[in-house]
Amino acid sequence: MKEPRAKLGCRVKIVDMLHSPARTRAVGELLIGQRGRVVDVLRGGTLALVELDSDWADLPGGVRRWPVQWDDLLVSSLESGPVIPDADYRVSLSGSGRDAVQHAVPAGTDNSLCGEKAYPLPICGWSISFSPTAARACAECARLVLEQANP
Numbered sequence: 267m268k269e270p271r272a273k274l275g276c277r278v279k280i281v282d283m284l285h286s287p288a289r290t291r292a293v294g295e296l297l298i299g300q301r302g303r304v305v306d307v308l309r310g311g312t313l314a315l316v317e318l319d320s321d322w323a324d325l326p327g328g329v330r331r332w333p334v335q336w337d338d339l340l341v342s343s344l345e346s347g348p349v350i351p352d353a354d355y356r357v358s359l360s361g362s363g364r365d366a367v368q369h370a371v372p373a374g375t376d377n378s379l380c381g382e383k384a385y386p387l388p389i390c391g392w393s394i395s396f397s398p399t400a401a402r403a404c405a406e407c408a409r410l411v412l413e414q415a416n417p
């Protein structure tokens with residue numbers, strides 16, 4: 267198996283609910299079939315923290331991020347190419363630590379859409395796709411991405 271951290275940012279689908287923590291299994295029926303991406307690796311690499319695509323209001327307890335055991339996930343590797351429509355934009359950061367803001371950078375360039383000076387993620391470089399719905403997404407970048415996706 268690949269190094270768990272190498273799966274950060276990968277697209278996943280929850281396909282089973284046999285091995286995940288009790289808190290996740292308790293609402294397993296609602297989570298199976300959901301798609302999302304790996305936003306963190308927990309417990310020494312044994313669990314993925316999955317941020318689901320669905321609107322938080324449609325999810326159990328309004329929670330979008332769930333710890334899921336790898337065996338309960340179908341992982342589509344980053345190398346298999348873009349699988350989501352907004353994959354043309356990479357995440358870059360401005361600020362640091364908890365104050366970091368995620369900006370959208372068009373593929374092949376170093377500049378964020380909103381013009382803010384930003385830098386690639388320390389661990390993943392330019393490998394993570396920008397998500398306009400991410401909690402720390404830059405409002406201006408999110409607006410521009412959505413505008414281009416839905417003219």
Ligand SMILES: [Zn+2]
Pocket residue numbers: 368369370378379380381382404405406407
């Ligand atoms: Zn921005």
